[in-house]
Amino acid sequence: MTVLIPQKVEQVLFAYENELKCTFNNKIFGVYIYNSVALGNFDENKSDIDFITIINEDFNEVELKKIKLIHQKLLNAHKYASKMEGMYIRTDRVGKGNDEISPYLYFSDKKLHEYGYYDINSVTWWTLKNYGIPIKSPDVSNLKLNIQWNDVITNMNHNLNYYWKRKLENKLIFMTDNWIEFSILTLCRILYTFENNKITSKTEAAEFAAKIVNEKYKKIISEALRIRTETSKKSLYTFRVTRLRDTRSFIEDIISYCNDKYNLI
Template sequence: MTILIPQNIEQVLFAYENELKCTFNDKVFGVYIYNSVALGNFDDNKSDIDFITVINEDFNDVDLKKLKLIHQKLINAYKYARKMEVMYIKFDEVGKGNNEISPYLYFADRKLHEYGYYDINSVTWWTLKNYGIAIKSPDISNLQLNVEWKDVITNMNHNLNFYWKTKLKNKFIFITDYWIEFSILTLCRILYTFENNKITSKVEAAEFASNVVDEKYKMIISEALRIRTAASKKSLYKFRVVRQREARVFIENIITYCNDKYSLI
């Protein structure tokens, strides 16, 4: 399946690739797009533009100054440069998890972060391997990604039974709009992944979940979609405490359902 890059973001993608390779030459192996753009689900208002930029060697201090200037130049010139999220991963660390590699450069929230960990996991590599788009770069097959679907499932299992169970211990975390949107749509996406053996956008996953979950959970999914799409400024809930409670119940239900059906624990 060939995904066409939306015309409104195409210019910034190629400008980034050109600036990078003209500045650093052979230090850069390739520039690749994954997630919403590669999946064909880019949302002009909410989606980020997610890159994996593969480098052949670490950038030195002079290089870092040049890289910061490149990102600032793009932000000044292109509206969608603000949506860029880039992880700079060395070629010999491609396909590995955060726990297996050294801290790396990443650009997020309009800032270059020197050095840390961001969005590297099995889902990242699987999406890149199966849906990624090379931006005037060597074909993705050259990255020799060995990630398999079972690795994605292992990642989802950890997400459910460690990350989200830990979040549920926080009594106040689901009060804000951010956490309602992030949690509910992420859990919908995990459910979709288990049920369909593929990855999709959060919005499509939420629409799927709305058709398969119990009627009592549909309102909290609709609320998350309202926040995501900015369909309305008015909440579907009169009281945030009620919304918080229903979010927690939904998350607990999805965890239990997936654990029981797919024998995760």
């Protein structure tokens, strides 16, 4: 499948790659994009421009300042640079999880972070391996990613039975629009992944989930999509507490459904 990168996204990515290569030469192995842009589901209002920059060596203190200047230059010159979210990963760490590597450099919320953990997991590597697009860089096959679908399922299992079960312990976080959108659409995406053995955008996953889940959950899925697409400022719910209960119930039921059908835990 050939995915056409939106022109404005392509412009900022080409500028970014050019600045890196001109500044650091062979220290940069390649720049790659994954997730919504690579999947052909980029939404200019909501989607991030997810990238992974593979480096041959770590940056020193002087070079870190240059990286910051590059990102600032892009932010000043390109509207979509503010959507960039990504990581700088050394070649010998490609394909590994956060629990296997030391903290790394990453860019998020228009800021370069030195150092920490971000979006490195089996889903990230699998998406990069199967859908990743090189930006004037060696083909993705050169990364020799040894990631299998079972690794993705293991990650999804952990996501459901550790991360989301822990979130359910906090009864108040689901009062906000951001958490409604994030939780409902993420659970829809997990459900879609199990049911279809592939990964898609949150919006497509939500549309799929709305067709197969219990009728009572269609409203909360529509609410999450309303928040994401900003089609209306008015909630579908009169009371936030009712929305909270529907959200928690949806999460609990998706966890139980996946655990029962796919023999998780």
